[in-house]
Amino acid sequence: xxxxxxxEATATDAQKLIDFLDAVGKESHFLTLxxxxxxxxxxxxxxxxxxxxxxxxxxxxxxxxDDEIAGVISLTADFHYRxxxxxxxxxxxxxxxxxxxxxxxxxxxxxxxxxxxxxxxRLELQVQKRNExxxxxxxxxxxxxxxxxxxxxxxxxxQLIDVLEMVIFFD
Numbered sequence: 040x041x042x043x044x045x046x047e048a049t050a051t052d053a054q055k056l057i058d059f060l061d062a063v064g065k066e067s068h069f070l071t072l073x074x075x076x077x078x079x080x081x082x083x084x085x086x087x088x089x090x091x092x093x094x095x096x097x098x099x100x101x102x103x104x105d106d107e108i109a110g111v112i113s114l115t116a117d118f119h120y121r122x123x124x125x126x127x128x129x130x131x132x133x134x135x136x137x138x139x140x141x142x143x144x145x146x147x148x149x150x151x152x153x154x155x156x157x158x159x160x161r162l163e164l165q166v167q168k169r170n171e172x173x174x175x176x177x178x179x180x181x182x183x184x185x186x187x188x189x190x191x192x193x194x195x196x197x198q199l200i201d202v203l204e205m206v207i208f209f210d
Contacts, residue, residue, distance in 0.1 A: 097115050130164075
């Protein structure tokens with residue numbers, strides 16, 4: 040495997056990011072994103088990425104391998120003063136790149152960003168309870184299970200499954 044480069048997403052990444060998200064939506068049963076894909080135009084995605092880059096409580100990082108997006112992690116938070124300290128995390132790695140530590144690298148970079156910038160005090164994520172590997176990784180990074188959302192999602196066969204809401208705090 041060649042070098043993995045992690046960098047912030049820019050508007051010029053819009054189409055590649057759409058293609059990546061559409062692909063992981065089709066190949067993963069652990070994301071809320073599904074076969075329908077991201078349902079955004081290139082222009083909409085470019086605008087979204089530009090807006091993310093302008094905010095101190097949002098970030099979108101790409102893991103690039105051989106000029107291809109191998110994984111992403113995004114932090115989104117509201118602009119309203121009373122809740123702008125609460126961030127929501129999304130992470131995805133293409134199936135063909137799983138097992139190489141890309142998710143670990145993305146998570147470490149995002150947690151460093153959150154700590155360095157200092158705006159986010161509560162970082163949340165949701166993960167299907169059955170995704171034990173991801174739950175373990177999140178716990179190793181300091182996240183704790185806060186609640187269980189009974190029937191928080193459906194699996195690939197249509198069965199209702201539980202979703203864990205996990206959180207980490209920053210002082």
